[in-house]
Amino acid sequence: MNMNATRRAMALVVVALLASLSLLTACGSTSSSASLPPREPPSGEHQLTAEDVNAWLDGKLPDALKNGDIPGAVVSVVKDGQVVTTRGYGWADTGASGGQPVAVDPQKSLFRVASISKIPTSIAAMQLVEQGKVDLDADISAYLDFEIERRFDEPLTLRHLLTHSAGFDEHGSLTPTTDLEAYVKNDPPAQVFAPGTTPGYSNYGMALAGYIVQRVSGQPFEAYVREHVLEPAGMTTSTYEQPLPKDMAGSLGPGYTSTGEEVPFEVMGDFPAGSLTVSAPDFAAFMNAQLSRSPKLLREETWEQMWSPGLGEERLGNRAKAGEMGLGYFEITRHGRRIVEHGGYNRGWHSKFELYPEEKTGIFISNNGDGNESSRTLRDDLAQGFADRYFPGETVKASGSKDSAEHAHQVAGTYVPSRTYWTTFLSAWMPAFSPVTIEHTGGGKLMLDEAQYVEVEPWVWRQVDGAGAIAAQVKDGKVVSLSQGPAFTLLPMTLLQQALVPVFGVCLVLLLVVTVAWPVGALRRRRALRRGREVGAPVPWLTRVARGGGAVALAAQLTWISLLVVIMANSSTITDGSFTWLIPVARCAQVLQALGMVAVIPAAVDLVMSLRRRAGWRRVTMSAVLLVALVALAWWAWAGNALVPSLGM
Known part of the structure; x- marks a missing residue:
């Protein structure tokens, strides 16, 4: 602990010395600004030029990164097929692990863009639609080699996957893998909403779209996307591969937690949804390819289809007016201008890009740290500031309706x-x-x-x-x-959902009371016997069985609590493969929970027998409390899906 703290302190000293001694000047529009002093942006109206954008970014991002405890970032801006600027700020590697700090190189530093990965995946899927190999509105069972459990009669289509409306439950995995087939087939999530009715962001759904690309094309997903999307778009230093190829690994620094600790390279099974690694120049080229509706990737009408509402008001009703998913893209507006965009978040990495199709303009930002609470809106603030500066419009006004x-x-x-x-x-x-x-x-x-x-x-x-x-x-x-x-x-x-945690808490208290009262009563009885006092009859065997069942139910509750504490305390590393032992722990909790539910039977019989025997108010009260707690906990286990075979992890 002291050694680590010393190393971190030494690293911070080195960073501070370098920052104060290295006054780097901007070199054109592609300079790193790891230690640039803030400069005032030009006042008045703003033209979208390299000079103006650089001044704006240099006056905003260094302080934002510092105040947000974010090590480094890159930004690219494009317009009319040209790269306006590519800027780097801060540190690609802070040196916190003992090495030398490395400034962000806006031309070479690599960043992991998380869910932005879904855009090349969606483009790949639409290429197969264009070729007639996949039908956007046909049931996906025609393209899969395994069955997905269905709860609804409606077809489940590629359109639903690309619009996040397949209706899947949330899904995760404690076991990292680079095998896409194994990922999509191993314990797939349940379908909880009818397709096309209830949009719910789904990494599994996009991974399934990637698996369809792999199956239909006959190529590994990474290879197909590299050959048919990334390279034609000019993205020569970008990849979905895990781990990175040796010739690229040296250009990727670590991501960082909110406390400045390095985040290990995350291996993910749903990599079509999140494993893309890019450089800022590559992403600038990708934005220009999209804005030019590049025929190397898709036909012009297909681009427009991807940027148009994928479901429509006939399926979503009034909810469509809050913005709809295109095919892979989010569609939003700023100052009345249409924007198609996507963001991404992995542990230690945050990214976002926004495209203005009519203005042929795009902005991309990626940073390598989770940052503190004040940095939570950094990406959105930058995107909104960009719109305010270069595409101003009237502020949002209330309708003034009396209703x-x-x-x-x-x-x-x-x-x-x-x-x-x-x-x-x-x-x-x-x-x-x-x-x-x-x-x-x-x-x-x-x-x-x-x-x-x-x-x-x-x-x-x-x-x-x-x-x-x-x-x-x-x-x-x-x-x-x-x-x-x-x-x-x-x-x-719902009221049921609101009741789940309070019921669990009340049951925990009641079972603790009964479980503690049992040995306390035994000790009191033994003490009374030693003093020669008259005591009642011993606790019947049925009461002992019932209270034993209560102790087992309490053990189940404590196991669930321990499981949750571990998951919450290690949320940033829970999927790195070191927590697979939680699966047998969860199974153990389920077994204990089931035994606790069975204990309702002897507890009910014991209460009836205690009343018939007039066993005394203490014993009757304890029997009644135990039965209430076991019945309530049994309801919690049923309503909260505590015993379902699928763990979802």
């Missing part, structure tokens, strides 16, 4: 996101750990994640100073669901 306040009052409440665990043991906890709360702040305004929204038309709210939107689906005068942007649906939290 706005009533609408806001009805929408305000607590919701569960569609992207959460619905069918595994984690579903018992998600309502407590991932609720979304929307507040009515008066005057028809809503507050969500500290952002303010105003109603711009009936049941549609837009963020005052950003691109966010909320749209409500109302049935019989009640809000049945909300759309929080293209791929995220919010569903009102």
Whole structure:
């Protein structure tokens, strides 16, 4: 511990010395600005030129990275087929592990862009659609070599995969793998929503699209995308490969946690959804390829199809007005201008790009640290600042409807996101750990994640100073669901969901009381016998069985709690392969839980017998408390899916 702290301190000293001694000047529009002093951006109207963009970025990002505890970042801006600028800031490697600090090289440093990986994957899938090898609206069973469990009769199509509307439960894996086939086939998630009805962001769905590309093309996914998407787009130093090829590995520094610790290279089985590694010049070339509707990748009409609503109001109703998914792309607006975009987040890596198709302009940012709480909105703030500076427009204005306040009052409440665990043991906890709360702040305004929204038309709210939107689906005068942007649906939290964690907590207390009271009573009895006092009859064997069942149920609860504590305490490393032992622990908890449910029978019989024997108020009370706790916990296990075979991890 002291040695590590010393090393970190020495590394920080080295960083500080280098920062103070190395005044690097900008070299054209592709300079690294690891230690550039802030400079004031030009005032007045702003033209989208290298000089103006560089001044704006240099005046904003160094302080933002410093204040947000983010080591480094790259930014690329393109317009009309040209690269306006490619800038690097901060450190690709802080030297925290003992090496020399390395500044971000905007031309060579590599960054992992996480879910932006879904865009080349979607393009690859649409290439096969263009070739007639895949039907966008045919059931995907025609292209798979395994069965996906269905809960609905509607076809499950590639369109649903690309619009995040396949209806899949959230899915994860504790076992890292680079075998795409093994990933999609091993314990696939359940289908919890009818296809095309409830958008819910799904990495598994996009990985499945990648597997279809692999199956139909006859090539490994990484090879197909490299040959048919990345290289034709000019991305010669980008790859989905895990680990990186030797000739690229030296250009990728580590990602960093919010406390500055290095994040190991994450190997992911759903790599079509998240493993892409790029350089800033490569991504600039990719943005230009998209904005020019490059025929090397897709036909012009296919580009427009990917950038258009993929489902439509006929499927989503009023929720479509909050923005819809295209085919792989998010479609949003800033200042009334159409934007297609995608963001990405992996441990230690955060990225975002936005394209303005009509203006043929794009911006890309990627940073290599989780940062502190103040940096949470860095990517969105930069994108909004870019729009404010170069594509200004009128601010969002409320509609002024007399019904706005009533609408806001009805929408305000607590919701569960569609992207959460619905069918595994984690579903018992998600309502407590991932609720979304929307507040009515008066005057028809809503507050969500500290952002303010105003109603711009009936049941549609837009963020005052950003691109966010909320749209409500109302049935019989009640809000049945909300759309929080293209791929995220919010569903009102039910009373059952609200009760899960409190019931678990009450049962924990009751079982602790009964379990502790048992040996305490035995000790009191033994002490009374030693003193020659008269005591009641010994505890019957049936009571002992019932209380033993209570102790087993309590052990199940403690095991669940321990499991959750480990998962939450190690959320940044939980998928690195070192926590596979949690699977047998979860199975053990399920066995204990099942035995606790069986214990309801002897506990019920024991209570009846205690009443018949008039066993005394203490014993009757303990028997009643035990039965109530076991029955309530049995309900929790059923309602919270604690015993389902699939663990979802």
